[in-house]
Amino acid sequence: MRDVAAYATAGAREPFARTSIPRRDVGPHDVLIRIEYAGICHSDIHTAREEWGTAIFPLVPGHEIAGVVEEVGSEVSKLAVGDRAGVGCMVDSCGECRHCLAGNEQFCRTNVGTYNSRGYDGEPTYGGYSTHIVVKDAFALRIPDALSSDVAAPLLCAGITTYSPLRHWKVGPGSRVAVAGLGGLGHMGVKIAAALGAEVTVLTRTDAKAEDARRLGAHHVRATADGTAFKELRSGFDLILNTVSAELELDKYLRMLDVDGTMVNVGLPEHSLSINLMSVVGNRRSLSGSPIGGIAETQEMLDFCAEHGLGADVEVIDATSIDAAYDRVVRGDVRYRFVIDTATI
Secondary structure (H helix, E strand, C coil): CEEEEEEEECCCCCCEEEEEEEECCCCCCEEEEEEEEEECCHHHHHHHCCCCCCCCCCECCCCCEEEEEEEECCCCCCCCCCCEEEECCEEECCCCCHHHHCCCHHHCCCCEECCCCECCCCCECCCCCECEEEEEHHHCEECCCCCCHHHHHHHHCHHHHHHHHHHHCCCCCCCEEEEECCCHHHHHHHHHHHHCCCEEEEEECCHHHHHHHHHHCCCEEEECCCCHHHHHCCCCEEEEEECCCCCCCHHHHHCCEEEEEEEEECCCCCCCCCCCCHHHHCCCCEEEECCCCCHHHHHHHHHHHHHHCCCCCEEEECHHHHHHHHHHHHHCCCCCEEEEEHHHC
16 A cells, blocks of 8 residues: 555545555556656546435546556556556456446446446445556556547547447438537537538537537537527437536427437536436437446547547646636636646645
């Protein structure tokens, strides 16, 4: 067991402060990663502020982790000291259920979150707002040489959260995809959907980010505030990727789907939403959701992003700015992902 420096919050809406946390000794199947960058996901904020339920405090968030391997266990072969590696939203799973055996560890009923979870030893997990992490090699990802660590870190959540549903619903050339919201998730959804060959439309409240949307790969941008887009684009999409974490009028969006179209929700608002079933019955539409992907799919996503030059758009901050960054994320004042330089911890 070793202690490492970290930034933690002691309670809901308490400020972040420097502290130390325990990391286990490196076992035969473990790797020790010196963290270089940790992305700030909106999920971190929801969790730290207990908007999704009771959290385990002190809380060290962070599941968008990129760094360098400093030590490997005796049975590790996939990574070596000096390799760049990442850690996403999971650090363990049972390895035996049908989901784990199929490479879908995200659906394992007893998987272990990178933070705000408890490992199979009963101890709480601590995330990437720290200098080091010890993780099973099966849950460590190789960061391709073509991606710098700062722009790669957010891919471990924002990247896979958008890549997984786009692949699952077989988006490709000829697909008409709308991305609702242009934030940390949405900007990666646009990049990936465009790289897959889809015709991409960004649905955003105003035109303020229209230039950015086109730079990221969108073919069209439609503001939704005045309501005309919902009428003019009715039955116009095969897939809507909803990345918004605020409450939306789902019926308006569902009616923008063509026959057999699907609206996939990856943003998670605090409160429940409702729909009129007529919005799905008419065109045999579907309302669905998607979490992250499995470990193999996450590696596939990293390799895809490297091949197409798709890193996240980031603003690098020091650890003392975490609280201010949280407030800015809630205001939508970031383009498009804050990343903590852990050298400042």
